[in-house]
Amino acid sequence: MKVPPFQALILAAGQGTRMKSETIKVLHDLLGEPLLGHVIGGALKSGAGRIVTIVGHQREAVEAYLSGHDASARLEVAEQVERRGTADAVWAARPFLEDREFEYTAILSGDVPTMPGETLERFFRETMESGAAVGLVTAVLEDPSRYGRILRGEAGVEAIVEYKDASEEEREISEINGGVYFVRTEFLASALSTIMGRPADNAQNEYYLTDIVALAREQGEKVFGHVVEDERFIQGVNTRADLAGAVAILRERINRGWMDAGVTFLAPDQTFVEPTVELAQDVTLFPGVYLGGKTTVGPGAVVESGSMIRDSEVGAEVTVKAHCYLTEARVERGSSVGPFAHLRPGADVGPGCKVGNFVEVKKTRMEAGSKASHLTYLGDAHVGEGANVGAGTITCNYDGAKKSRTEIGPGAFIGSNTALVAPVKVGKGAYVGAGSVITEDVPDKALGIARGRQRNIPGYGDK
Ligand code: UD1
Ligand code: CA
Numbered sequence: 001m002k003v004p005p006f007q008a009l010i011l012a013a014g015q016g017t018r019m020k021s022e023t024i025k026v027l028h029d030l031l032g033e034p035l036l037g038h039v040i041g042g043a044l045k046s047g048a049g050r051i052v053t054i055v056g057h058q059r060e061a062v063e064a065y066l067s068g069h070d071a072s073a074r075l076e077v078a079e080q081v082e083r084r085g086t087a088d089a090v091w092a093a094r095p096f097l098e099d100r101e102f103e104y105t106a107i108l109s110g111d112v113p114t115m116p117g118e119t120l121e122r123f124f125r126e127t128m129e130s131g132a133a134v135g136l137v138t139a140v141l142e143d144p145s146r147y148g149r150i151l152r153g154e155a156g157v158e159a160i161v162e163y164k165d166a167s168e169e170e171r172e173i174s175e176i177n178g179g180v181y182f183v184r185t186e187f188l189a190s191a192l193s194t195i196m197g198r199p200a201d202n203a204q205n206e207y208y209l210t211d212i213v214a215l216a217r218e219q220g221e222k223v224f225g226h227v228v229e230d231e232r233f234i235q236g237v238n239t240r241a242d243l244a245g246a247v248a249i250l251r252e253r254i255n256r257g258w259m260d261a262g263v264t265f266l267a268p269d270q271t272f273v274e275p276t277v278e279l280a281q282d283v284t285l286f287p288g289v290y291l292g293g294k295t296t297v298g299p300g301a302v303v304e305s306g307s308m309i310r311d312s313e314v315g316a317e318v319t320v321k322a323h324c325y326l327t328e329a330r331v332e333r334g335s336s337v338g339p340f341a342h343l344r345p346g347a348d349v350g351p352g353c354k355v356g357n358f359v360e361v362k363k364t365r366m367e368a369g370s371k372a373s374h375l376t377y378l379g380d381a382h383v384g385e386g387a388n389v390g391a392g393t394i395t396c397n398y399d400g401a402k403k404s405r406t407e408i409g410p411g412a413f414i415g416s417n418t419a420l421v422a423p424v425k426v427g428k429g430a431y432v433g434a435g436s437v438i439t440e441d442v443p444d445k446a447l448g449i450a451r452g453r454q455r456n457i458p459g460y461g462d463k
Contacts, residue, residue, distance in 0.1 A: 006048060010040070016238065041117065051073055062077075137178035159217070160214075177210060263283045267287035317333055377394045379397040385411070424439065
C-alpha cells in the first residue's frame, strides 16, 4: 500500500528557554540548516503534500525562514497564541484539519531533527496498513526519564500517561512516547474538540495531545505503536548539549553514507559534511575538515586538516592543503591550493595551477598551469596560461571608490613584491622586475620595471 497524500503539522511554538539563546530553538543550526529545516526535509522526503508549521514565539523569524524555503510542498503557518499544551498547539491548525483535503495528518516536533524520512514513511505506511486511527512512534529506553509512558493492554497501546501524572508503577514502564504521530484527520479533529472542550485536568494543567490515544480506544478505534529502530531518531533538542548530540547523530549517518560510497575519512568523528554536499569516489578528508553548502568534491581530491569549504567546486585530483578557506570558489583538476590560502567568491582556478601559502584570490580566473605560490592578493584579475605570479604580488584593484581589473598575459612573469595598480595589463610573455609599482601597461614580451634605482654610499658605516 502506498501512503496517500498527507499533511504534516510541525509543533514549533515554544521558545526553548533551556537553550539560553536569543534565537528560538527551532532556528538553531544543525549542519547548515535549522532544526526546523531538517524536520521539514523529513516530512517532504516521506511525501507530505502540505506542511503546516505551528508558530508562537518569534513568529516573524520562523516565517522569514519559511518564506525563503524552496520546498516542493505547500508551506503554511498557523499561530498558537498562548502555549497551553500540545493539543492546543495542534488545535491552532484546525482549519487545516477541517478542510479535509488530506485523509491523514502527521504530527512532528520542530525540535526532533534526526528522524530519517525513510523511517517516517515506513511508519506512516504501517499505520495505514494496520487500519488504526492513531499511529505513534515509541521507543524502549534504558533511562525513560521524563517522557510520557506507553500503557499497553491485550489489544496493544491503550493510553499515554505523562511522567508528571504517572504512578510509581507507571514510571517503571520503559516504553515511551516519541512524540511523532500519524492520525486519521477526521478522528484528530473530533478528538481535539473533545480535549479542548473539557478542563485540562492534569498535573501540568495543559491540554495533552497524548489524550487522543485513550479517546481512540474508548471509541473502539485501533491505535498502532511503532517501536523505533534506533532510539536516537526520536532524540529531542532541548539544550546546547542535545544540539551537539544531534550534530553527532547526523554527522555519523552522513559520513557513514560517504564511506560506503568510497570516501576515506581519516577521522570521521572529526569531519563535518553538510547534507547538501556531494563527494566523489576516492576523496580523502583529513581530521578537522568542514564542507558546507552546495560544495562538490571530485574523484581523488584530498582536503587536509583545518580547511573550511562552502558552496565551492573542488575538481578531480585537487589537493586542498591544511588550513584553507574557500567560499563560492572553483578549482579545476589537479591543482593545488594552500596551505593557508583564501579563495573568495569568484576565485576560478584552472587545471594544474598552484595557489600557495598566504595567497588570497577573489573574482579572478587563473588559466591552466598558472602559479601564485606565496603571499599574494589577486582580485578582479585574469591570469593567463602558465603565468608565474611572484611572491608578494598585489593587485591594487580598489582605489577607494571603484574596483578595476588586472590582466596578466599568458606566460608572463611577475617579479616578487610587485604592485599592479589596476586597471593595468601585463602582456603575453612579458616580465615585471621585482619590487615594481606598475601603473602603465607592459607590452607583450617587454620587461616593465618601476622602482628607485639602488644607490650605494661608500663608507657610510664609518660615519
Ligand atoms: C511531549 C509528550 C510526551 C512525549 C514527549 C516526546 C504531550 C502532552 N506529551 O512531552 O508524551 O514523551 O513530548 O518528546 O504531548 N509545543 C507547542 N505549544 C505548546 C506546547 C508545546 O508548540 O503549547 C511544542 C514544543 O515547542 C515542542 C513540542 O510541542 O516542540 C513538544 O512539547 P513539549 O512541552 O516539549 O512536550 P513534552 O512535555 O516533552
Ligand atoms: Ca511540556
